[in-house]
Amino acid sequence: xxxxxxxxxxxxxxxxxxxxxxxxxxSFVLQRDLEFTVDRGDxxxxxxxxxxGKSTLLRHMIGLKEPAKGEVFYEGESFTAASxxxxxxxxxxxxxxxxxxxxxxxxxxxxxVGVPLGEYTDLTxxxxxxxxxxxxxxxxxxxxxxxxxxxISGGMQKRAGLARAIALDPKVLFFDEPSAxxxxxxxxxxxxxxxxxxxxxxxxxxxVTHELASIFAIGNNSVFLDAKSRTMIARGDPKYLKDHxxxxxxxxxxxxxx
Amino acid sequence: MCLRLAxxxxxxxxxxxxxxxxxxxxxxxxxxxxxxxxxxxxWDSALVTFARQVAHLAxxxxxGVDLGxxxxxxxxxxxxxxxxxxxxxxxxxxxRKPLLVRLGESAIEARAGAVExxxxxxxxxxxxxxxxxGKARFRAVDLGLMLQHCGADALPIVTLxxxxxxxxxxxxxxVQLEQFGAAVYVADLVGIAMTREMGAMMTAIVMAGRxxxxxxxxxxxxxxxxEIDALRTMGISPLEYLVLPRMLALCVMMPLLCIYADLVGIxxxxxxxxxxxxxxxxxxxxxxxxxVSYTDLFGxxxxxxxxxxxxxxxxxxxxxxxxxxxxxVGDATTAAVVTAIVLVICASGLFAVVFYILxx
Numbered sequence: 001x002x003x004x005x006x007x008x009x010x011x012x013x014x015x016x017x018x019x020x021x022x023x024x025x026x027s028f029v030l031q032r033d034l035e036f037t038v039d040r041g042d043x044x045x046x047x048x049x050x051x052x053g054k055s056t057l058l059r060h061m062i063g064l065k066e067p068a069k070g071e072v073f074y075e076g077e078s079f080t081a082a083s084x085x086x087x088x089x090x091x092x093x094x095x096x097x098x099x100x101x102x103x104x105x106x107x108x109x110x111x112x113v114g115v116p117l118g119e120y121t122d123l124t125x126x127x128x129x130x131x132x133x134x135x136x137x138x139x140x141x142x143x144x145x146x147x148x149x150x151x152i153s154g155g156m157q158k159r160a161g162l163a164r165a166i167a168l169d170p171k172v173l174f175f176d177e178p179s180a181x182x183x184x185x186x187x188x189x190x191x192x193x194x195x196x197x198x199x200x201x202x203x204x205x206x207x208v209t210h211e212l213a214s215i216f217a218i219g220n221n222s223v224f225l226d227a228k229s230r231t232m233i234a235r236g237d238p239k240y241l242k243d244h245x246x247x248x249x250x251x252x253x254x255x256x257x258x
Numbered sequence: 259m260c261l262r263l264a265x266x267x268x269x270x271x272x273x274x275x276x277x278x279x280x281x282x283x284x285x286x287x288x289x290x291x292x293x294x295x296x297x298x299x300x301w302d303s304a305l306v307t308f309a310r311q312v313a314h315l316a317x318x319x320x321x322g323v324d325l326g327x328x329x330x331x332x333x334x335x336x337x338x339x340x341x342x343x344x345x346x347x348x349x350x351x352x353x354r355k356p357l358l359v360r361l362g363e364s365a366i367e368a369r370a371g372a373v374e375x376x377x378x379x380x381x382x383x384x385x386x387x388x389x390x391x392g393k394a395r396f397r398a399v400d401l402g403l404m405l406q407h408c409g410a411d412a413l414p415i416v417t418l419x420x421x422x423x424x425x426x427x428x429x430x431x432x433v434q435l436e437q438f439g440a441a442v443y444v445a446d447l448v449g450i451a452m453t454r455e456m457g458a459m460m461t462a463i464v465m466a467g468r469x470x471x472x473x474x475x476x477x478x479x480x481x482x483x484x485e486i487d488a489l490r491t492m493g494i495s496p497l498e499y500l501v502l503p504r505m506l507a508l509c510v511m512m513p514l515l516c517i518y519a520d521l522v523g524i525x526x527x528x529x530x531x532x533x534x535x536x537x538x539x540x541x542x543x544x545x546x547x548x549x550v551s552y553t554d555l556f557g558x559x560x561x562x563x564x565x566x567x568x569x570x571x572x573x574x575x576x577x578x579x580x581x582x583x584x585x586x587v588g589d590a591t592t593a594a595v596v597t598a599i600v601l602v603i604c605a606s607g608l609f610a611v612v613f614y615i616l617x618x
Binding site: 098102 | 485
């Protein structure tokens with residue numbers, strides 16, 4: 001295990017921390033002893049080969065799965081040990097976009113974005129419509145308010161999912177394979193959008209991906225999960241790890257096997 | 259030994275059998291095997307597969323293989339196929355477990371299934387409690403849609419089924435009762451049978467196949483599409499948001515559908531009574547009214563309410579338990595209908611016993 005670049009994070013700018021986390025399905029251990037810190041404003045990449053548990057790690061961080069061992073901390077507070085109510089409060093500051101979009105298929109895009117607003121704000125129906133239209137416009141979906149998820153393309157569904165994730169101006173944004181199934185141009189536009197949102201919302205971003213282009217374009221910190229040894233084998237800035245990672249598997253991955 | 263191959267080697271012509279080669283190995287003395295393919299007119303994967311089989315045979319018999327004689331493309335493909343060594347344990351082992359082990363495993367599974375069902379019932383009850391206190395969160399528009407889906411949209415099929423059940427009951431009864439010249443009692447028979455038993459039961463079965471299956475399919479595909487995850491991370495309980503409106507809608511609509519089914523069934527009986535047995539409509543009506551007691555009617559409606567809960571529970575439970583793939587949604591749908599029908603029939607048996615003991 002090695003730790004490369006950015007300088008060790010201090011308590012003030014630590015936003016999320018995963019401590020000694022072990023993930024398992026029954027008796028099958030998927031990953032063990034995961035330990036990393038995500039700083040405020042980071043674009044943090046969770047990378048690794050297929051099937052190594054990247055998406056599962058994300059699910060653990062948002063409470064969709066319970067760790068077999070270890071804890072997840074939000075701003076120094078244990079999320080794992082928190083009560084259900086407290087977890088919901090923490091999650092109110094978290095936006096998640098899902099691999100498949102996860103849009104509610106029985107609602108229009110505006111209604112999808114409006115659900116979290118209706119649940120957690122006192123806005124009137126008209127105001128919710130306005131805010132939802134703004135969020136959709138931010139992701140480039142102006143005029144699509146009344147469309148149903150099934151009527152738009154995959155890339156647009158991803159962006160609509162993003163609009164819903166940012167509905168409550170979250171402090172943390174999770175992306176599960178944002179560019180999977182997108183053409184290079186849409187994928188690039190999505191990267192740009194993520195950067196913009198990070199800068200303008202001041203959010204911390206965590207991305208599960210194995211798209212090298214995205215990893216180098218926007219990531220400034222990362223953790224590398226290995227399927228064989230079932231633990232993380234590198235962490236740090238991916239651009240640095242590309243040439244300087246001690247583990248040859250990591251260098252191989254970041255250089256497309258070359 | 260050199261294998262001289264000739265002619266066309268295409269998959270559509272089938273693969274040659276290996277008996278000759280195997281025979282040569284069995285005879286012994288083959289140290290090395292090579293190929294001569296100058297006469298091969300054309301080839302595709304058939305040739306590569308054959309060469310691979312020969313190579314494996316040779317390896318088993320400790321002989322060397324010289325691939326040099328194969329066409330260049332075929333040789334490269336063969337090398338590519340052998341490039342990555344077989345991963346140990348990658349082949350699924352179809353080990354047959356002893357009967358006792360399988361019996362034990364399914365017993366443990368059945369227990370886990372029962373626990374899961376009970377805890378689901380508990381969670382739904384809690385959600386229902388929150389609804390009664392006005393704290394449950396779901397969209398009114400969803401409830402409206404579900405009410406329409408479970409109510410008005412189900413009318414055509416409920417009409418058809420209960421009309422036919424009424425007709426059938428009247429037919430069966432008529433044959434027997436006419437022998438005693440008591441054809442008019444068809445009215446009593448159909449009236450009592452429909453209100454006490456058949457109206458509720460047939461409605462429940464129709465709704466299990468129609469609505470219970472739809473619930474499971476909807477919830478299952480929402481799970482596949484991560485819509486349920488999205489609700490959870492937003493702190494919205496899927497049980498309140500998705501399951502509660504479905505349960506409520508079916509529980510409200512089942513008794514109403516049951517009353518409707520009773521009426522249509524009696525109409526069906528009347529069609530036979532009046533049309534075939536020449537009972538005067540007024541007399542038929544009078545007999546029905548006299549025969550059917552309020553206990554019969556409300557007993558049937560009560561049963562329908564219980565069946566409604568059972569059908570909705572099975573549909574929602576199986577849907578929420580569904581796995582994350584398209585085939586899992588299919589399985590969930592099937593399981594929902596089977597569970598619902600089994601529960602309804604069991605409940606019906608239980609009611610028969612309890613009503614008998616209570617003298618209703």
